[in-house]
Amino acid sequence: MESSLPSTQILDSGESAEGKNEAKNYNEVMSTLPKVKSLNGYDYYLYQGFWYAPFFLEGLMSVQEHFNPQSTDIFVASFPKTGTTWLKALTFAILTRSRLSGSTTSALLSKLPHDCVPFLEYDLAQNPSNRDLAIPLVSTHVPYSCLPKSIISASCKIIYICRDAKDAFVSLWYFLAKQRRSENVEPLPLEKSFELFCNGIANYGPYWDHLLGYWRASLEFPEKILFLTYEEMKKDTAAHVKKLAEFMGCSFTLEEEEGGEVQMIISLCSFEKLSNLEVNKNGKHRPDTSIAIQNSIYFRKGEIGDWANHLTPEMGARLDDIMDQKLKGSGLKLPR
Structure with a gap:
C-alpha cells in the first residue's frame, strides 16, 4: 500500500498541537533525506539505509x-509480497485455535488476514490500542536494523518470511499495478520497475539487505527469530505449521494432531480457501480510510516460479546474479 497522505493523518493525536508539531518534525527530517521516484510513481526516501514511501516512513519514525x-x-515480519498474507493467516489461526469450537467460527472467514493482525507502521503508529492484547500478534515490513529499539530490548519473538527475489518482484509489481489502476492511474511499466528493483529501490528495499538483516539476527538469536522461506513452507506446510506453533509457545497436543487440527488450519489458510471467501473477493481493507484497498488485490496466484511467465530468462538470470553477489558469504541461499 502506498500513499501520499499528509503527515497529520498518521498521528494518533490528530489535530492537537502536539500532533501538528510531530508531523512538522517528520516533514523536516524527510526534507533532508535523499529521494527517488519509486515503482509506483511516488517519491521514496532513503532513511537508515532503506527506501520508504512517505506514508510508511512517517509511521516508522512514529x-x-x-x-x-x-x-x-x-x-x-516480511518484505512486501513475500508470503505475508499467508503467514498472518497461519499464525493467527494457530494462536486462536483454542477459542474455536471448529474452523467455521474463525475470524479469518469474515476478515482479511491483514485485518486480523495489526500493522506496526500504520495501525499501531496511529493508535497503540488498535489491537486485541489477548492475541499477541503484530505485523511489520520494517527492516530488522530499523525496528524500534523497544522491540529488541523486550525480547519479543519475530517470525520472518521471504521468497525467491524474482517471484517477490513480480508479485510486488502486480500488486502496485492493480492498486494504481484502481485509482485510474497507469502503473510504471514492468521493465522500468525491474530496473529500479535491481538497483534496490522498492518500499522497504533493497530486498537483499532486508533479508540479510533478519537472517543474521536469526543466526545470533535463534530462540527469538524464526527465519522461513515461502518455498519451504509450501513444500511441507504441516511441518512448518507445527514449527510455528512450537516457536510461538503453543505447540499442538497429540490429541490435536490426531484430531486433524493441523490439517484444518492448513485448509482454512490455504490460498484456495481464502481467495474464494466473499470478504476477500468483494471486501475492502480499511474501507473507512483514505488508503482503502480491495481485498482481492492481496490474492493473485500464490505460486512458486510464476516469474517465468512475466520476466525473460535474461532478466531472471540478472536478478539471480545480483542476489548471489549480495548474499555471498552470509550462508543464506534462497530456494529457486
Missing part, C-alpha cells in the same frame, strides 16, 4: 519514538 510492545508480542 513507532521508533513511541511504541512499547508487550514482552509476549510476536512480530510477523
Whole structure:
C-alpha cells in the first residue's frame, strides 16, 4: 500500500498541537533525506539505509519514538509480497485455535488476514490500542536494523518470511499495478520497475539487505527469530505449521494432531480457501480510510516460479546474479 497522505493523518493525536508539531518534525527530517521516484510513481526516501514511501516512513519514525510492545508480542515480519498474507493467516489461526469450537467460527472467514493482525507502521503508529492484547500478534515490513529499539530490548519473538527475489518482484509489481489502476492511474511499466528493483529501490528495499538483516539476527538469536522461506513452507506446510506453533509457545497436543487440527488450519489458510471467501473477493481493507484497498488485490496466484511467465530468462538470470553477489558469504541461499 502506498500513499501520499499528509503527515497529520498518521498521528494518533490528530489535530492537537502536539500532533501538528510531530508531523512538522517528520516533514523536516524527510526534507533532508535523499529521494527517488519509486515503482509506483511516488517519491521514496532513503532513511537508515532503506527506501520508504512517505506514508510508511512517517509511521516508522512514529513507532521508533513511541511504541512499547508487550514482552509476549510476536512480530510477523516480511518484505512486501513475500508470503505475508499467508503467514498472518497461519499464525493467527494457530494462536486462536483454542477459542474455536471448529474452523467455521474463525475470524479469518469474515476478515482479511491483514485485518486480523495489526500493522506496526500504520495501525499501531496511529493508535497503540488498535489491537486485541489477548492475541499477541503484530505485523511489520520494517527492516530488522530499523525496528524500534523497544522491540529488541523486550525480547519479543519475530517470525520472518521471504521468497525467491524474482517471484517477490513480480508479485510486488502486480500488486502496485492493480492498486494504481484502481485509482485510474497507469502503473510504471514492468521493465522500468525491474530496473529500479535491481538497483534496490522498492518500499522497504533493497530486498537483499532486508533479508540479510533478519537472517543474521536469526543466526545470533535463534530462540527469538524464526527465519522461513515461502518455498519451504509450501513444500511441507504441516511441518512448518507445527514449527510455528512450537516457536510461538503453543505447540499442538497429540490429541490435536490426531484430531486433524493441523490439517484444518492448513485448509482454512490455504490460498484456495481464502481467495474464494466473499470478504476477500468483494471486501475492502480499511474501507473507512483514505488508503482503502480491495481485498482481492492481496490474492493473485500464490505460486512458486510464476516469474517465468512475466520476466525473460535474461532478466531472471540478472536478478539471480545480483542476489548471489549480495548474499555471498552470509550462508543464506534462497530456494529457486
